[in-house]
Amino acid sequence: MDMHFNASANDLIPALQLVSRAVSPKSTMQVLTGIFMSWENNTLQLVATDLELGIEAFVDIQSDSSGKAVVPEKYITEIVRRAPTENVEFSFDSESKSMNIVSGNASFTIKTLDPSDFPLFHRLEKGESFSINESVLKKLIRYTSFAAATSDSRRFLTGCYATFNNEGITFVGTNAYRLARMTAKTNIEVDHEVSAIIPAKTLNHLERFLEDSEDTVVVTVDDRQVMFQKGNTTFVSRLIDGSYPDYKRIIPSSFETEIVVERDALFHSIERAALFVGDDSSGVRMEIVDGSVEVSSRSTEVGSLSDRIPAEKSGEDLRVVLRWEYLTDVLRLLKDESIGIKFAGKVKPICLQEQADEYDYLYLIMPFNTES
Amino acid sequence: MDLQEPLHSGIVGQDYAQRMLANTIKRKRVPHAILLWGPVGTGKLSLAWSYAAALNCTGRGESVSACGSCPSCHAIATQNHPDVRLTEPDGQYIKIDQIRDVIEAVSYRSYFGGWKVWILRHADRMRDEAANSLLRVLEDPPAGTVFLLTAENLYSMLPTVISRCRLVRFNPVPQREIESLLIDRRGVPPEKARLLSVLCGGSVGAALEACSDESLEDERVALIQGIRDLAGKPVWEVLDASARVGDGAKRASLDRSLRILECWYRDLLVYRTTRGEDSIANLDMLDQIRSDAKKCSVADLLTRLKGISEARMQLAANANAGLVMDNLFMTLVTSD
Numbered sequence: 001m002d003m004h005f006n007a008s009a010n011d012l013i014p015a016l017q018l019v020s021r022a023v024s025p026k027s028t029m030q031v032l033t034g035i036f037m038s039w040e041n042n043t044l045q046l047v048a049t050d051l052e053l054g055i056e057a058f059v060d061i062q063s064d065s066s067g068k069a070v071v072p073e074k075y076i077t078e079i080v081r082r083a084p085t086e087n088v089e090f091s092f093d094s095e096s097k098s099m100n101i102v103s104g105n106a107s108f109t110i111k112t113l114d115p116s117d118f119p120l121f122h123r124l125e126k127g128e129s130f131s132i133n134e135s136v137l138k139k140l141i142r143y144t145s146f147a148a149a150t151s152d153s154r155r156f157l158t159g160c161y162a163t164f165n166n167e168g169i170t171f172v173g174t175n176a177y178r179l180a181r182m183t184a185k186t187n188i189e190v191d192h193e194v195s196a197i198i199p200a201k202t203l204n205h206l207e208r209f210l211e212d213s214e215d216t217v218v219v220t221v222d223d224r225q226v227m228f229q230k231g232n233t234t235f236v237s238r239l240i241d242g243s244y245p246d247y248k249r250i251i252p253s254s255f256e257t258e259i260v261v262e263r264d265a266l267f268h269s270i271e272r273a274a275l276f277v278g279d280d281s282s283g284v285r286m287e288i289v290d291g292s293v294e295v296s297s298r299s300t301e302v303g304s305l306s307d308r309i310p311a312e313k314s315g316e317d318l319r320v321v322l323r324w325e326y327l328t329d330v331l332r333l334l335k336d337e338s339i340g341i342k343f344a345g346k347v348k349p350i351c352l353q354e355q356a357d358e359y360d361y362l363y364l365i366m367p368f369n370t371e372s
Numbered sequence: 373m374d375l376q377e378p379l380h381s382g383i384v385g386q387d388y389a390q391r392m393l394a395n396t397i398k399r400k401r402v403p404h405a406i407l408l409w410g411p412v413g414t415g416k417l418s419l420a421w422s423y424a425a426a427l428n429c430t431g432r433g434e435s436v437s438a439c440g441s442c443p444s445c446h447a448i449a450t451q452n453h454p455d456v457r458l459t460e461p462d463g464q465y466i467k468i469d470q471i472r473d474v475i476e477a478v479s480y481r482s483y484f485g486g487w488k489v490w491i492l493r494h495a496d497r498m499r500d501e502a503a504n505s506l507l508r509v510l511e512d513p514p515a516g517t518v519f520l521l522t523a524e525n526l527y528s529m530l531p532t533v534i535s536r537c538r539l540v541r542f543n544p545v546p547q548r549e550i551e552s553l554l555i556d557r558r559g560v561p562p563e564k565a566r567l568l569s570v571l572c573g574g575s576v577g578a579a580l581e582a583c584s585d586e587s588l589e590d591e592r593v594a595l596i597q598g599i600r601d602l603a604g605k606p607v608w609e610v611l612d613a614s615a616r617v618g619d620g621a622k623r624a625s626l627d628r629s630l631r632i633l634e635c636w637y638r639d640l641l642v643y644r645t646t647r648g649e650d651s652i653a654n655l656d657m658l659d660q661i662r663s664d665a666k667k668c669s670v671a672d673l674l675t676r677l678k679g680i681s682e683a684r685m686q687l688a689a690n691a692n693a694g695l696v697m698d699n700l701f702m703t704l705v706t707s708d
Contacts, residue, residue, distance in 0.1 A: 028457070029451070029452055029454075031452055051454045051477070051480075051483060052480060114450075116446070117447070117450050117452040118452075119447065119452065119453070119454040119483060119484075121483070122484065122485070153475070153508065155475070155476065155479035156479075199480075223481065224481040224482055224483075224485060225481070238480035238481050238483060239480065239481045240479055240480060240481070241478075241479055241480065241481050241514040241515060242479070242514065
């Protein structure tokens with residue numbers, strides 16, 4: 001029997017492109033190379049997952065029946081994108097298991113996969129649930145997830161450690177050489193504190209989707225999964241197993257040296273110095289003396305560079321060597337024109353902070369341990 | 373506690389393995405790594421899937437075996453269960469990138485909330501660096517995760533990996549069990565079932581494969597007739613015949629030739645010592661067996677069988693196939 005529905009390409013394209021982000025092209029499970037479609041009561045549900053992240057979206061359609069199918073992601077988005085007319089008519093032939101897509105005079109027929117094989121994620125029923133402001137969540141992710149490891153055998157470092165309690169939400173990301181922590185002082189209502197290690201990959205996908213708006217995102221966490229719902233779009237991600245290291249121990253309590261510098265001046269100076277950082281990751285050297293910071297770098301093969309920017313200094317003179325990206329990454333995010341940097345010692349963490357009424361931000365860089 | 377119920381899996385002759393795995397479920401003491409080892413075609417992989425299904429089954433109630441009809445069982449049957457996954461050699465070996473993917477995937481909490489089961493097929497064909505990488509996760513496995521390794525040859529595995537697994541041994545399946553399996557489940561005619569069950573050397577997999585292999589029958593008749601005809605012939609003819617079998621032949625085909633010969637001399641020995649026809653495999657050659665058995669002594673037959681088993685060991689040690697077959701044929705034809 002044939003099952004029909006009509007959809008508007010303009011509605012369908014963004015939804016397909018969104019859920020496609022969760023499709024893993026190299027998956028060993030064939031059904032995961034497809035997008036799950038279920039249509040009923042003038043609504044089309046679209047789901048894709050790579051077993052780590054799942055994305056679900058809904059689109060308004062006109063349907064006279066209900067049905068399910070898994071269509072290959074590789075083709076369906078392109079078919080709809082290239083459809084000659086706004087109206088796209090889908091009909092599913094349950095006997096041949098093929099989907100016929102008609103738009104204008106163009107007609108496509110594609111084979112589908114068995115929807116009963118598709119691992120739809122289970123809705124989180126138990127677990128803590130609360131709402132937060134969309135822009136707050138976006139900021140939490142943007143300020144922390146970049147600091148997490150991209151790949152590490154210590155898998156928990158590839159995620160952000162999120163803590164939700166009545167005082168707010170804290171996200172921490174670290175790769176063991178740098179650490180970013182942001183606490184959003186927002187009122188959420190949870191029965192007890194919840195913490196989870198959320199894959200940074202998931203958070204980066206979510207961050208791209210979120211907007212700087214005052215809309216509400218509903219977050220639900222249990223011991224296996226976390227779910228973010230905005231409107232009728234849902235992101236579900238599995239959590240990373242393991243216990244997160246006690247990162248608080250490495251936050252220094254006292255500092256030897258503090259400087260205040262122009263953010264942009266430091267940023268550009270570090271960028272210049274980065275030019276001569278060799279493949280041996282020798283790093284950028286910062287020499288802090290009264291009234292200025294000398295930034296220098298040297299590559300045995302290319303050459304060397306030195307630069308000086310004015311700075312207000314208090315405390316001891318100091319020389320540190322660090323990975324330049326670790327500094328520029330955070331300088332891009334900070335808002336204040338002049339920023340303070342605290343140094344706990346030659347081979348102790350370097351600390352940058354930004355504080356506001358609604359959030360606290362802390363960023364640590366571990367300098368190289370070098371005697372040169 | 374009732375320990376009598378084995379884990380149901382559709383395999384035969386592995387009572388010990390089935391009971392042992394059933395007990396881990398019944399006692400709720402599931403090891404984090406199990407190494408299922410034994411000869412090829414004895415049901416290691418089938419039992420691994422059944423175990424994974426039983427662990428995650430939502431419909432088995434008090435039974436230790438999977439129900440086969442719940443959503444989890446259905447997903448496992450179609451190999452679409454997100455928590456039950458399989459890795460097998462990519463080409464000749466399991467490579468380190470494959471193990472890295474495994475480690476990444478098991479680091480997530482369970483998808484459906486049940487056990488995460490990872491089957492590593494042919495774990496004896498894993499590069500050392502891959503095995504060392506796996507070792508780290510075996511030493512400190514994520515909660516709720518079970519690794520099921522299958523292997524034929526323990527000697528090519530790192531001892532450090534073996535020592536972190538619960539070992540479950542698979543034995544060659546008794547000939548009678550394979551014979552009745554072929555008749556009952558595959559509808560193989562009794563005479564052929566007898567032959568295949570002896571030829572397959574305790575491997576159900578090999579017996580099932582041989583069911584649909586038409587060339588086996590021709591080869592068997594030709595080989596046995598050939599070796600019979602060589603009796604009393606000059607050496608060069610013997611060597612000609614051995615070259616026809618040995619030169620350019622693949623390992624698998626040599627192995628099959630050896631099995632056919634072994635089965636033939638086994639029949640002669642059985643008939644020579646018992647005069648019984650109940651256990652004869654080459655039933656279509658009963659007349660030849662009767663006449664040949666009279667001509668040779670038990671000692672001769674044993675020498676020939678020993679020659680075959682030595683040839684097999686030499687081939688396994690990568691000896692020159694042509695020379696091994698020359699040597700074997702000389703033993704088979706001239707030892708009386």
